[in-house]
Amino acid sequence: MVEASVHQCVKAARKLHRRSFLPPYVNPLGPDEVQPHVDPDMIEPCLVCEPANEFCPDGCQGLLDFFFAACPGICLPETYFFDPQMTMAGCFSDFGTDLRRHAQRCGCNGAMGGAVPGTLLLTFVLVTTSYLLAF
Numbered sequence: 001m002v003e004a005s006v007h008q009c010v011k012a013a014r015k016l017h018r019r020s021f022l023p024p025y026v027n028p029l030g031p032d033e034v035q036p037h038v039d040p041d042m043i044e045p046c047l048v049c050e051p052a053n054e055f056c057p058d059g060c061q062g063l064l065d066f067f068f069a070a071c072p073g074i075c076l077p078e079t080y081f082f083d084p085q086m087t088m089a090g091c092f093s094d095f096g097t098d099l100r101r102h103a104q105r106c107g108c109n110g111a112m113g114g115a116v117p118g119t120l121l122l123t124f125v126l127v128t129t130s131y132l133l134a135f
Contacts, residue, residue, distance in 0.1 A: 009074040009092070012067040013082055019063060020045040020084035047084060047099065049106035056108035064103050068110070072096065 044053065046060035071082065075091040082088040083102070088095040100110030 005070070006074055006076065008070040009067075010076065010080055012063070012070040013076075013080070015063050016046055016067055017084045019043075019060070020047065044106070045084065046106055046108060047102045049102075052105040053107035056106060060106065060108050064108050064110070068100070068103075 044057035044060075046057065046063055071092045073092065076082065076089060078089070080089065082092060082095055082099060088098070092099075103110035
């Protein structure tokens, strides 16, 4: 069971790496489809954006959600890395905060989808209820 989790994490990390280094990140074309002209400069990475982006690039949030769902608690084998720059090897727990910060610099949500909005909603409800009960 652990091998399957490591496999999923490696798969997610590779998708992020391809997005960063092999633009354009698109699905394979069918036999009758023509490759659209895409300026490689228009394909933006999902991690480690310099300068920081205001909005998450198209296609990144799904890749990041998969990555952040598959990798917590995982330690990768020696020659595998969490980041496209190949500087973060070892266990996800050592780099999770940095990876989330890098995703946020790209304008993307660094947490698993839905986790942060749910927490904010709960906080809002608790504060509102406390305020109403005080009067």
